Each structure stands twice: as C-alpha cells, then as structure tokens.
Amino acid sequence: MTIDDPLLVVIAGPTAVGKTNLAISIARYFNTEILSADSRQFYREMSIGTAVPSDYELSQVPHHFIHQLSVLDDYNVSRFETDALALLESLFQNHRLVCMVGGSGLYINAVCHGIDLLPDPDPEIRRSLKELLRSSGIEALRRELTLLDPQYADLVDGSNPARLIRALEICMSTGMPCSSLRTHKPKQRDFKILKVGIELPREELYQRINGRVDTMMRQGLLDEALSLFSLRHLQALNTVGYKELFDHFEGKTTLAQSIEKIKIHSRRYAKRQLTWFKKDLGYTWFHPDEIKQIITLINSNLPQTG
Numbered sequence: 001m002t003i004d005d006p007l008l009v010v011i012a013g014p015t016a017v018g019k020t021n022l023a024i025s026i027a028r029y030f031n032t033e034i035l036s037a038d039s040r041q042f043y044r045e046m047s048i049g050t051a052v053p054s055d056y057e058l059s060q061v062p063h064h065f066i067h068q069l070s071v072l073d074d075y076n077v078s079r080f081e082t083d084a085l086a087l088l089e090s091l092f093q094n095h096r097l098v099c100m101v102g103g104s105g106l107y108i109n110a111v112c113h114g115i116d117l118l119p120d121p122d123p124e125i126r127r128s129l130k131e132l133l134r135s136s137g138i139e140a141l142r143r144e145l146t147l148l149d150p151q152y153a154d155l156v157d158g159s160n161p162a163r164l165i166r167a168l169e170i171c172m173s174t175g176m177p178c179s180s181l182r183t184h185k186p187k188q189r190d191f192k193i194l195k196v197g198i199e200l201p202r203e204e205l206y207q208r209i210n211g212r213v214d215t216m217m218r219q220g221l222l223d224e225a226l227s228l229f230s231l232r233h234l235q236a237l238n239t240v241g242y243k244e245l246f247d248h249f250e251g252k253t254t255l256a257q258s259i260e261k262i263k264i265h266s267r268r269y270a271k272r273q274l275t276w277f278k279k280d281l282g283y284t285w286f287h288p289d290e291i292k293q294i295i296t297l298i299n300s301n302l303p304q305t306g
Contacts, residue, residue: 006092006191007301011101012037012108012277013198014270016208018288020053022198023101024060025291026298032095033062035084037102037111039077040239042069045228048221049241051212071228071236081110085189092191096302105276112195114187122173129165144168149177157272162235194301196294197283199274209266216241217259225249240265 011023027034036042040050044067052066064087069075084100088111091098102108109115132140141164146153148171156163170178200208225245228237232246241262248258277283286294 007097008191008193009097009099009298010108010193010195011099011198013103014205014273015103015266016212017198017200017205019101019198020057022288023099024057027061027099029295030097032098033091035100036063036065037100037104037107039104039107041066043071043236045071048216048219048224071231071234077106077110077115080107081115084111103273112193122169125169125172126165129168133161149179152177152179194298195283197277197285198288199285205270206267209270210263213259213263213266240269
C-alpha cells in the first residue's frame with residue numbers, strides 16, 4: 001500500500017487528564033498503533049508511579065516506547081528522536097496514521113520539529129556541577145546559569161537540576177550562552193502532524209490527580225519506590241512520586257507528608273505541562289470525552305491512499 005503524506009496524531013496534555021484512554025479509543029477506531037512520549041514510562045522498573053497503561057490497555061492496541069529501558073540505561077531526547085522517527089518510517093508503510101501520546105513536551109517536540117545539535121556532556125564539568133548541587137543546592141545552579149546565560153535562565157525549569165546542569169555544561173564547555181546555540185529551526189518531516197490537546201477544568205483535573213495518587217498508593221507505589229531506593233541517585237528517579245517517598249525512607253518526612261507532597265508536586269507538574277503545550281498554537285484543544293469531535297478532525301486531515 002502506498003500512502004501519501006501519512007499523518008502523526010499527537011495527543012498531549014497534563015498528567016491524569018485521560019490521554020491513555022482517549023489514545024486507545026482513537027487508535028482502535030483507525031486500526032493503528034501508539035507511540036508513548038512519556039519519558040518516565042520508558043523504564044521497566046517504574047510502573048505504578050508513572051501510570052503505565054495496564055496489561056489490559058496494552059493488549060488493546062500495539063504500544064511502543066513503554067518499558068523498553070532500564071533506569072540504569074543511558075537514554076536522552078536526542079536518541080528518542082532518532083528511534084521514534086525510524087519506527088514511524090516503518091509504521092507508515094502500513095498505516096495512514098499513527099498516534100503519539102504523552103505529557104513530555106520536549107520529547108514530543110523532538111519528534112515533531114527536531115532538537116538542536118548540542119555538544120555531548122563533558123564528564124568532568126558534569127561531576128563538578130553535581131558536586132555544586134550536592135554541596136550548595138539547586139539555588140547555586142540557578143545563580144550560575146543567571147550569570148552565564150540570563151536569557152536561558154528565564155526560560156528553563158528552575159526546579160529541574162538536570163536541565164540546569166545540562167545548560168551549564170553547554171555554557172562552560174563551549175564558552176557560549178546555551179541560548180545562542182538553540183536555533184529552534186524546525187526540521188522537515190516526511191509526514192503531516194495533527195496536534196490534539198486534552199484539558200479539563202482545573203478543579204476537576206486536580207481532583208483526578210489526587211485520586212490517582214491515592215490509587216497508586218493502594219496499588220503498591222510504596223513498595224515499588226522502596227525497591228528503587230538504592231538507585232535514587234539516578235536521573236530517571238528524580239521523578240514526582242518517587243523522590244517524595246525517598247525522603248520518607250530517609251526519615252525526612254512522614255508517609256502522610258510524602259503522599260501530600262506527591263499530590264502537590266503532581267498538580268504543579270500538570271500546571272507546567274499545560275503552560276508548555278499552550279505556548280504551541282498548533283494544538284486544537286478538547287475535553288477528553290469529545291471523541292467524536294476529535295475523530296472528525298482527524299478524518300479531515302487524513303491522507304489519501306493509492
């Protein structure tokens with residue numbers, strides 16, 4: 001079958017909004033497959049805390065980029081871009097459209113538009129920055145980045161030490177501001193892209209987030225986090241739902257305090273996700289129950305077969 005201008009349907013939105021159920025419904029309707037763009041669902045040791053689709057949900061539609069890695073593996077957004085594009089090239093041989101679903105905006109953008117080619121990490125610089133983080137805290141990283149690249153310091157997630165360290169690595173290894181190396185020039189893709197955003201009223205979303213955290217705890221998140229406690233230094237585990245429980249294991253918080261922090265941090269993360277996606281005017285926004293309207297939009301963008 002020859003397919004002209006195959007279509008990648010991106011289904012994005014904040015955590016707990018209902019992306020998984022919607023994506024499965026869409027994929028079943030169009031008899032296609034799903035790529036996960038949730039960077040924490042890549043890791044097989046992290047299931048409950050990352051809300052990986054259930055075995056039943058995974059059996060409904062072929063899924064890709066779920067549990068293909070260990071937290072011990074070295075993986076990044078650049079490799080995801082390469083891997084996802086190779087997979088899409090294969091899937092588009094037999095499918096008019098493919099769904100990509102997730103809440104990791106950087107990973108979605110990498111597939112849709114590409115990422116800038118930046119220098120590889122310098123091990124010595126990285127070690128020194130990690131030591132600065134350990135000894136002086138994240139505020140020291142923020143101050144350093146403000147000095148070296150105030151423009152990027154205003155844009156980067158200042159609560160994410162990995163992003164701060166990466167930006168500082170680039171500044172220190174090249175002698176240039178990180179922002180000056182980010183061209184943001186979209187790469188050409190061999191497929192059309194349709195971006196569907198999913199959102200709920202804030203109070204409803206926050207209630208769903210709180211309820212999901214309670215469900216995760218009943219499902220065994222505490223034991224899952226305990227099994228990963230010895231690996232807590234890994235970047236993959238610097239993740240909401242795990243780091244708060246690590247604090248509990250270290251005696252810094254009670255279990256109840258940790259659970260409440262997971263809910264608070266998850267709500268803040270959802271707010272940051274929405275801010276990221278809303279900056280992209282290419283999204284058309286829907287309530288997760290508006291499946292018929294979404295299918296109509298997809299059909300109007302579908303390629304012709306010949």
